[in-house]
Structure formats: structure tokens, C-alpha cells
Amino acid sequence: MSKLFHFISVILLLFSTLACGQNKNKDYLITISTRHGEIKAVLFDDTPKHKDNFIALAEAGRFDSTQFHRVIENFMVQGGDVFGKENLPAEKWPTIPAEILPNHFHRKGMIAAARQGNNINPTKASNGSQFYIVQGRTYEELELTTDFPALQKAILQYVQLESQKPLKEEYNRLYAAQQFDSLTMLILSKRDEIAKSLNLTLTKNYTPEQIEAYAKMGGTPHLDREYTVFGEVIAGMDVVEKIAKEPTTREVPNVPVYMQVKIERISKKKITQEYGYRFPEIK
Numbered sequence: 001m002s003k004l005f006h007f008i009s010v011i012l013l014l015f016s017t018l019a020c021g022q023n024k025n026k027d028y029l030i031t032i033s034t035r036h037g038e039i040k041a042v043l044f045d046d047t048p049k050h051k052d053n054f055i056a057l058a059e060a061g062r063f064d065s066t067q068f069h070r071v072i073e074n075f076m077v078q079g080g081d082v083f084g085k086e087n088l089p090a091e092k093w094p095t096i097p098a099e100i101l102p103n104h105f106h107r108k109g110m111i112a113a114a115r116q117g118n119n120i121n122p123t124k125a126s127n128g129s130q131f132y133i134v135q136g137r138t139y140e141e142l143e144l145t146t147d148f149p150a151l152q153k154a155i156l157q158y159v160q161l162e163s164q165k166p167l168k169e170e171y172n173r174l175y176a177a178q179q180f181d182s183l184t185m186l187i188l189s190k191r192d193e194i195a196k197s198l199n200l201t202l203t204k205n206y207t208p209e210q211i212e213a214y215a216k217m218g219g220t221p222h223l224d225r226e227y228t229v230f231g232e233v234i235a236g237m238d239v240v241e242k243i244a245k246e247p248t249t250r251e252v253p254n255v256p257v258y259m260q261v262k263i264e265r266i267s268k269k270k271i272t273q274e275y276g277y278r279f280p281e282i283k
Helices: 002-024 048-059 148-158 161-175 182-189 191-198 208-216 239-242 268-275
Strands: 028-036 039-043 068-074 078-079 108-115 131-134 229-235 257-268
Touching: 002 182, 028 048, 028 268, 039 048, 039 239, 048 148, 068 239, 068 257, 078 239, 148 161, 148 182, 148 191, 161 182, 182 191, 229 239, 229 268, 257 268
Parallel strands: none
Antiparallel strands: 028 039, 028 257, 039 229, 068 078, 078 131, 108 131, 108 229
């Protein structure tokens, strides 16, 4: 009897080990279907609360018939208002604790969780269902790495110096003519000079990877470190682009863009083969 029990235990352990190995080699492929076509995505393992929540909502069919209800071209498309669809009072909408990580930033195609503002949500907790897909735009390195609000404040102080009277006159001329692009370039060109003169730090730190991504692919860098990024589009960004071009009234598409969301558990190898997505290596 003891030998039989030992044999069965070994077999069960073997099957359990094999199952664990198979699970590690599989992931969830997300398909968001719209009238413009399909968006394929994966969700990140290191944001488990957001990943598990999204999968649970999708498997229950609760995303189906929600809309991309907020659309801003060259910024993002937002949807998935499950609780609004279900008529749950806003004050009862669930939230998810923030999982904001430095390795996930807002380059084009990233999926992030919407949330309420810092004034009523200082912990940056995410909305329990709504998400957005980043479209954004490209950035020059100087523009990307500048703390622009601090620079704007500093230049108003800097132009009061007697030695900067010509700069003040040029600043006022461009502002009066509403030549804001030229004004922005003027301000940026003076960044390092102003920082040195006033002993200020007017730069933001970005990794070489972030700088290259925002310069070549684009995105929305001002959202970094403020919202949880928990997934990535791996096919169908052309669909996102079409949604972003929808005519809107107060950011709401004039013709609703409904979604259906499907989840498939398939091998990571197949996802890589079909979509070219490379999963991060486990360290």
C-alpha cells in the first residue's frame, strides 16, 4: 500500500511540475474588436493586480458593448467603462492600487489605467475598469528632457534682468503675435543658460531607451510616473489610429465605437511567432 501511495504521489508531482512549466510558457492574448478592426495586446506580469482585474472583466464579458468614450487624436483613446454601463453609482466604482513601475512608460501602443486626479486620489489608484491606449506624438530630446513648467516660470524671472532686455522684447513680441511654436523654441534654446544663471535644475531624467522610443515611436511622456501602464498593443495600432481620427464632440465620438473583448490562453512562442512580440526575460 505504501509503495502504491508513493508511486501515485510521484506521478501527481510530475503532472504538477509539467503543468507549472506549461503555464510559464503560456500567456493571455487580448483581442479588442471594434468596427474599425481588431487590436491585439498582452498584459504585463509585473502589474498583476491590473492584469488579473482586466482578465476577470473580459472573461465575464463585462467589457462587451462598452465604448471608446474619450478620444483625443495624437494623445490617446480611452474606453472600457464597465461600471458606467452597469449603472453603478460613480462613488461605488472599484479601484485598483497603483502599480507604477519605471520600466513601463507611455510610449505609443502602451495600455494604461485611467484614474481620478491627484486632488481626490493622492495614491494614484486606478479606475477598476477604464483603460486607455497611448497614441501620442514624437519628441525632440531637448523638448523631452526639459522640465517645461519650471522653465516657463524661470524665464519670467530671467527676462527681468537688465542684461536680458533684448530677450524680454523678443519674448513679448512673439507672445503678442501668438507665435507660440517660435516662442517655445526660444524658451527651450535658453534653458541651459537660464539654469546656470539662476542656479536651477530645469531638466528631467530619461533613460536612453525612453529618449529613443519617444523620438522614434512617440508617446505621452508627461503621463509617466503618474498612471499605471499594464499592457501593450502588439498588433492593430492602425485600428487605434482610426479610432483616434473619429469626429468627436467634447472628446466623445459622434458615432459610438463599441468594443468586444476576448481572452485566449496560448503559448508565448506562438505569440512571438505571429506578432513578433518578445517577452521580457525572467531575472
